[in-house]
Amino acid sequence: RKEVEQDPGPFNVPEGATVAFNCTYSNSASQSFFWYRQDCRKEPKLLMSVYSSGNEDGRFTAQLNRASQYISLLIRDSKLSDSATYLCVALGNEKLTFGTGTRLTIIP
Amino acid sequence: EAGVAQSPRYKIIEKRQSVAFWCNPISGHATLYWYQQILGQGPKLLIQFQNNGVVDDSQLPKDRFSAERLKGVDSTLKIQPAKLEDSAVYLCASSFLSGGNEQFFGPGTRLTVL
Numbered sequence: 001r002k003e004v005e006q007d008p009g010p011f012n013v014p015e016g017a018t019v020a021f022n023c024t025y026s027n028s029a030s031q032s033f034f035w036y037r038q039d040c041r042k043e044p045k046l047l048m049s050v051y052s053s054g055n056e057d058g059r060f061t062a063q064l065n066r067a068s069q070y071i072s073l074l075i076r077d078s079k080l081s082d083s084a085t086y087l088c089v090a091l092g093n094e095k096l097t098f099g100t101g102t103r104l105t106i107i108p
Numbered sequence: 109e110a111g112v113a114q115s116p117r118y119k120i121i122e123k124r125q126s127v128a129f130w131c132n133p134i135s136g137h138a139t140l141y142w143y144q145q146i147l148g149q150g151p152k153l154l155i156q157f158q159n160n161g162v163v164d165d166s167q168l169p170k171d172r173f174s175a176e177r178l179k180g181v182d183s184t185l186k187i188q189p190a191k192l193e194d195s196a197v198y199l200c201a202s203s204f205l206s207g208g209n210e211q212f213f214g215p216g217t218r219l220t221v222l
Contacts (some may be wrong), residue, residue: 008148018157043199043213044151094206095164098150 001026006088014107017078021102023071023088031034032091033064037084038101045088047073054092078106110134112214114200120220126188129217133181133202139163141211142175142185143199151199157183158206190221 006023013019025033033050048055050062050071061074071088083106088099113132120126133140137162138159143151154173155165160180168175172191179181197216202207 006151044214045213046210072171093164095153095156096211098152099148 002099003027003097004088004090004099006102008100009103011102011104012107013077013078013104015078018074018076019078019104020072020074021086021088021104023073023099023102025069025071025088025090025097027090027092027097028069030090030092030097034091034096035060035062035071035073036087036089036098038087039084044098047086050059075104080106080108082106112200112202112212114198114214114217116217118218118220121190121221122190122222124189126186127190128184128186129198129200129219131183131185131200131214133183133200134212135210137202137204138180139203139206139209140177140183141201141203142183143201143213145197145216147196147201150180153189154185156206163206187219190219191222195219195221 004025035047036044036046037047048057048062050064052064054063059076063072085101085103087101090097115130140157142154144153145151154168155175156163157177160177175185197218200214201211203211
């Protein structure tokens with residue numbers, strides 16, 4: 001079983017729609033979680049950290065459920081520029097473990 | 109602020125040849141990481157340095173891969189000899205500290221082994 005698992009997609013979503021991704025992690029000792037965004041043929045960039053209480057940054061909302069060991073990312077009012085791969089990341093033993101990423105395409 | 113620099117951006121070699129990649133992290137960042145990203149997968153950590161010391165190299169195939177950060181600033185990653193399955197993007201990242209600090213990635217080196 002992979003340490004961090006994501007549905008690879010692709011998710012093809014019309015502009016303006018709401019889309020949600022889930023991610024599960026196997027290491028219950030994981031301390032922190034993040035979502036990174038990776039555009040095609042570019043490097044990953046931090047999108048947001050994920051806090052136990054849930055956190056929101058504009059149109060993006062991240063939530064963590066430690067009991068079920070999953071993390072979610074919600075994108076509201078999706079824009080064409082949101083098209084990218086979203087990588088779920090867990091921090092454990094000072095090491096980041098990345099999921100395979102979920103590919104999102106926003107359709108005009 | 110200058111980002112993480114990597115070179116070369118692209119490299120094509122034949123199997124059994126050697127190759128080296130270079131990374132210059134963001135100034136002042138103590139922690140440097142090398143990742144391997146195979147097409148369709150997430151980045152996989154190969155080695156992590158804290159200044160010039162190795163923190164984690166548990167996933168580095170040490171029979172063919174080596175890395176160094178002699179002066180605690182820039183770093184090189186070498187593959188010798190290369191195999192077909194080494195074809196990937198090699199990403200260098202740096203962070204101010206280790207742990208949960210944000211990692212900043214360089215543009216990567218795309219390696220093709222023929």
